[in-house]
Amino acid sequence: MSPFSTISAIGSLALAVSTLAAPPSKPSPICKCLSSGPSCFPPTRTLDAFNKTIEGRLAKISPPAIVCYQGPEFDAAACEALRANATNPYFWGEHIGATMYPKTLGGEFGVNVCPASLNSSLPDSACGQGKVSSFGVDARTVEHVRKTVKFAAAHNLRLTVKSTGHDQAGRSSAKGSFLLWLHHLRGIEFVDTFIPESCTARAGLPAVTVSAGEQWGTLYEQAEARGLAVVGGAVQTVGVIGGYLQGGGHSPLSRTYGMASDQVLEFKVVTADGQLRTANSCTNQDIFFALRGGGVGYGVVTSATIRTYPSPKTALALYTIEANAGNITKNAALLRQKFVDSQPEWDKIGLSGYIGFGSTTLWLALFQPNGSNATIAAALKPLFDFADPARFAVAGVSFGSPTFYSAYRMFKCYLNKGLCTDTVGENGALGSRLIPTKLFQNQKGRDKVGAALSSILDMGTNFLVVHFIAGGQVSNFPPDATGLNPAWRQALWHVVTANFWADDANAAQILQKRRATTAQTKVLAKLSSHAYINEADEAEADWQNAFYGTHYKYLLRIKNKYDPAGLFVCHQCVGSERWSADGNCRV
Template sequence: MHSSPIQDLLAAGLTGPVFRPGDDGYARECAPYNLAVAHRPAVVVGAATAADVQAAVRFAAARSLPVAVMSTGHQAIVPADGAVLVTTHRMSEVTVDAHARVARVEAGVRWQQVVDAAAPYGLAPLNGSSPLVGVVGHTLGGGLSPTMGRMHGWAADHVTAIDVVTADGELRRADATVETDLFWALRGGKSNFGVVTAMEFRLFPAQTLWAGGLFFAGEHAAEVLHAYSRFTATVPDALTSSVALLRLPPLPGVPDFLADRFAVHIRISHLGTAEEGAELVAPLRAAAPVLLDTLGDMPYDSFAQIHADPVDPAPFLERTAMLRSLAPDTVEEILAVAGPAADCPVQFVELRHLGGALGHPADNAVGNRDALFALWVVAVGMPADLGRQNAFADAFLGSMRPWATGGRYLNFMATHDTADDDVRTAYAEKDYRRLRSIKRQYDPTNLFRLNHNIRPEEEPVTDDKLQNLLDQAAITDALHRYTAGLDHGDADLLSSSLTEGAVVDLTPATAKIGLEFPVLTPRDMVVGALIPAVGPLDTSHTISNVRTTVNGDAATLKCYAMAQHFLPGEGPKPDRTRQALMMNRYDADLVRDGEQWRISRLTIDSAWFSGDPSVLVPAE
């Protein structure tokens, strides 16, 4: 009895579970945080070890199934329908080397786990705004930290090593000394190059932050946004901030003072004293009446209070753009589209201040370091119900083009931004080309494609391949010279297609229609016999299914040739004349003669015939 593919997978000795459609736990295992995308994979492997990931990738590769990976599923990208989905939340180990200031995390670790593990040592990572976001996915997409980003740069800039299972099922370690191209590509290339099973990255001294938020009523959005524009033009790199225009529905978890009203929320994280922080934000506090002020000293492990991101899964749409400035006219355009007087159907319009160390060059694929703001538009709801919101986002992002760089932040891109032209906006053009080259090296069949996909670079044409293409074209040209010489009664053109000792054997074809025709050789006899016989007729040949094999200066060719023959001058009037229609099979040998190829042997057989054979009998 043959085993099933799933039994083969189970027999690989997986530590974690395997789910199939219909199994208990299948739907729960496939469920992402962002419910806008539903996954219906053929198989789900709940990986508990790197060996589980290897088995899953090898299983998928052997069956040409795409591989998707999910830790938390905060980012909605491409449904994993029919794929092998690898879930990594069981891989949750965190270790901290306090002396080296380095953390090592497994693939399913979330940011709060790292923060909690590092806090006893007075250290902190470049985490995201939500404690529930997966560390690996956030970091591979660049990793924009709302706490220390402007001070230290992108999280990807501080990764020191990555363990990854590539498309061949091998577990590789990539760092600055081994698998260096892969290491470069992973940091910014997201899930295009394999399934990351573990990652190591630097930590930074940080026990406390002077941080929190300022909330304003939406009618004061103009004063607040202009004040924020001036504020971000001068603040030091030690201060990272963002501003959001909020239109939150009255849902569980939404504070009463924000529910069902338009409000403005400025988020602040300062690596400095309370006195320094208060002096920096004084212009913001004075911009308009403050609904709520939560700024103050906080333990770093309370960072989630800064943004207060939702904790419950929900469906939402994301759109994004990168801006080069937040000038007064930029602010006015934002107010016109999303301000208090605007008909704005989305829940979040957010600007995150970049610059500082986020603009510094680094040896990885993270792009858009020239931008000074990331614009993020979020609408809550299922995609099918968000037509108006998506149209709004299109119009809004279009209105931002005068101030946009043309780039986009990968972690804020979602289901509407997965086309090739969209994906390349996340990278510098030269980096995108390099990513495609590395993709061809490590994933030539594009096994990891259910993402913001970087397609493998097309295989370059070598000198040998180029010569083969040129030879095939020249061989086909010899065939066309032969048939065109017959069609036009052109003895010189026909002669140019043949070697001096050419042999043309039509007997297999002519015998089938009751005609006797000798084997013709050499070239002069071929031309001397065929031009008088076929040249005067209204004849046309159509060549198809050409197959050639080249071996040095010799080649073989097989093809079909349909030949339509009418009596001289009668071709335009087929209803008034006899005709002969032949579907012939050509079998030929050719030899190279300088830059041309010539036919040395041609055997013609008939696949079928229709009409009057006497049309082909030469006139006496």
């Protein structure tokens, strides 16, 4: 992984009601009906009847790599394509049964139970289903979504929802589940003036309405063509809607305009009763609050209307600084501390971006919206003056761009030539913390931060990145205006540590990596008790407080109001403490 990576078949509604009758055995009131439990899961005739109501969009799903195993689905050409595109997010995004990270589809601890890398002479029985849903709906319309939600609720199914499959925590996959795939639910509409429904007394704002299957790269390109910018993810193949937006969504533009969730003016959401609801500041305000940063699991968002801005000219700096002479270990630590000490000034002048750390190296990918090559060079001069050529090697480029997107494209293409986006396919355990601004306001606090970074590097982390994307306008939004963890409003950094394992790693090897991440996260926890839900330790003990903060109790009330039966249960989502670890049974 690049140090700059910001961490990838089976129609008429007028069918007789009897064709969609309850399963032959009454579903357990305690546990979900899984595809592995035939006495409870809907039989073929019921699935066929349902399929006719959704225009034939129901599919039986196999693991993507089944094409590499001897059996009815063996396909040598498809297998070779799968292997050749192992790290290509565009390839995996088009597969209903895939995610961007094999760990989220595997067995215990993330063991890959159907790897494409094995000898193709193996029988298909060697390819495990893992957490790949056995059936799924390729939804193309909002009606497909509504009918799927109602069908899953009526049959007590374990429903999972996926757009692109970038969810590091694996919330879009579960063993024996019934998948709602939103990747082909498309549509982008820009308007000069948008007034949320029932908010007729409000002044309109420039905005864009985006359907659930759209990705940030497509939206960026269309906004750029209109001279506009939107606050979105650093990875352009991530879906606009889903875990990113509902989890808060940080961006190189967050410090300029606020979090991505702060930009939402209105949602269209299908709740557990199958109703399509409008949620904004005037209608269904409670679920609007929850969907803006309070995570997923309240319903299925089919579209969101978000603010647009005139695209600012943007400066970009991409540099590597390496300690390469003298006492290298000491000099590298001094460089890290100099970087930490620079943060108050960088905060003041509006820099943002991503900073990666190796044991002797510092990588910088910095943006300055409304800046120029001259202003970003001046901002970095104190750090570069410190990194004198007698002790350090400095290499890189900086330039001014006429728009944010042009700078963003330079950033992505510089790091990943050809694809011009982050690669996927690498398995890892992530941990994170939101580091408060107050720690940077005095030397004692800054020394603590620098020492924590050095300690994590000494522990052997495979990946340590500072996301300098908080503070600024993020801190200016009222902390209780949205469901976002209020700790974001007091933070300057989001720091991620990660440890990776090979595709053929066994459970013991993976567990070792996961425990290493947890140990490193505990170092960061001495600085803060809060973390970003989308890039966090899956073993986080006090996850309710870490991910949701003081908003958790209110979010739980909203969850219980709109999803009382727990149709949208997912790992470390609001209310999931009432379910077993696999999310299948109430506890």
